[in-house]
Amino acid sequence: MQESALSLIEIIRYVSDLMDALGVAVVSLGVLWGLLGFLRNAAKRSIDDSYKAFRDQIIRALLLGLEILVASDIIRTVAISPTLMSVAILGAIITIRCFLSWSLTLEMYGRWPWQSAEK
Numbered sequence: 001m002q003e004s005a006l007s008l009i010e011i012i013r014y015v016s017d018l019m020d021a022l023g024v025a026v027v028s029l030g031v032l033w034g035l036l037g038f039l040r041n042a043a044k045r046s047i048d049d050s051y052k053a054f055r056d057q058i059i060r061a062l063l064l065g066l067e068i069l070v071a072s073d074i075i076r077t078v079a080i081s082p083t084l085m086s087v088a089i090l091g092a093i094i095t096i097r098c099f100l101s102w103s104l105t106l107e108m109y110g111r112w113p114w115q116s117a118e119k
Contacts, residue, residue, distance in 0.1 A: 012079045019072035023065045030061020059108045066097050 006014070034057030041050040070093075077090040105113045 009080055012075065016072045016076040016080075019068055019075070023068035023072060026068060027061050027065035030065070031058055034058050034061065056108055059104045063101055063104055066101055070094055070097050 034054045037057060038050050038054035041053060073090055073093055077086050102113055105111075109117075111117070
């Protein structure tokens with residue numbers, strides 16, 4: 001008997017691939033949105049203010065895209081190949097992405113994520 005329905009592993013792989021594409025799309029569209037905003041604001045505001053808004057938009061897009069990509073990696077690793085090696089690789093990927101997120105947050109707000117905002 002031939003099975004025509006997708007297996008659970010294939011569905012999970014498809015969902016994680018879609019999430020990968022969504023993460024890339026979020027970053028790409030966020031950069032394009034920021035560029036359009038920069039061009040629109042450059043005529044109205046100073047170049048410094050326009051640049052800061054553009055940079056902040058790129059950082060927000062990168063942070064959101066990284067979160068989606070981490071979620072995709074977690075789903076793929078836990079559901080498809082939960083071996084010790086794949087979990088170790090996932091841990092390394094998450095560590096690198098956490099460092100990137102912290103660095104981007106520091107760049108955007110001038111403080112580490114765990115520090116309280118200056119009043």
